[in-house]
Amino acid sequence: MNITLWGVRGSIPTTNPNTKQYGGNTSCVEVVADGWLLVLDAGSGIQGLNSSANVKNSRIDILLTHLHMDHIQGLGFFGPLFNPSTEIHIWGPAGNSQSLRARLGRYFSPPLFPVYFRNLTCKLILHEIEKSNFNIGPFEIQSDYVIHPGPTVGFRIQHQRGIFTYIPDHEFALGCNVNNVKDVRWLSGNELAAGADLMVHDAQYTSEEYQSKQGWGHSSMEDAIQFAELNEVRQLLLSHHDPLHSDEQLRSIQNKLKEKHETTVAFDMAVEGSTIEL
Amino acid sequence: MAYPIELILSRQLAECLDMPVFLTDTVGNLLFYNEAAEDILDKRFEDTGEMDVNEWGTVFKNKDDAGNPIPPEDLPLVKTLMNRLPYHKTFWIESFQGTAQRISVTSYPIIGRGATFLGAIAVFWRSPE
16 A cells, blocks of 8 residues: 655645745545555645546545645646546535535536536535445545534545545544543544554644644644554654745654654654655 | 533533533543533543433422422433533533532523534523522
């Protein structure tokens, strides 16, 4: 199972000379195994996927954690959506009152986008998910709601080569004392993360920044590391980098985190364009 | 098995409140009570953990203003669990130590995404005598 990170920036694309090491594109991850392709989120990073050989697959599955703009803004620019010989499955959470199609249709319509949903030429199949279990090719996938404004899920993707957990937007620590968690069943995202070989997790803020951003739906880096420890994750990639964090700042923060944290979890900052093999 | 996000958020809200809050599952097992509720229950959540409905349901004697026992089916939380609707009632609770206090209880069901019934919340308010 090969996992390529095409977008690891949070909130807004931030591509400039100061972000070229970690990358400025918003959330998008490619998961490939046994000839199958999963695309996790469709932020601006999906542009990098357009040149990937795997987009020539006759079937592509796009799994959306939620419909905030930084997770769908690249969708309309994904070439296979306009290829009649491609079957595209989009999996995402519905709202309480609107279907996934209706909610995505707000993006696929003027004035936000010139092309309507109905004008996409691929064979498009939508799947509404919640706390769900489903199989795609060789992948066993579990989705579950996590703490983030609006309907938002995370994914646990199990393949014979390992378990990959993807929770790019998640404020599990909201209102909870992370230093005093005695029962992980009360942790948002626990079932998705438990024992994962690799987890890409929200870590937008430093702990100092988080103090003034509580309730915004994102985690501090320290909390993300603790979340991985509590769930016995093997390797953690801190993602959804704050658009205000330059490469230099991220390098410095990472060094400080590694000095400060004695942990069983191998953690690093997620880097756009990097591939991890499980 | 992790708890649904709606219960997790309910607990996290309760942990931040300075009014007694009890959180139950769909049959009334006590999943969590906050620090303010510990005074009423005279127990600490850290010591008891979750409590079976038969265990915590017998901690109080419930009486009306005239001192008559209130049957369980007339209590707000029990009605909420039965009917999945909010209820409110003022009555007396007496602990096994014999301490009586007049309280108001507001209970409401937790109906999660997909209209799933997940449990109930009971908020206790100390009521003037």
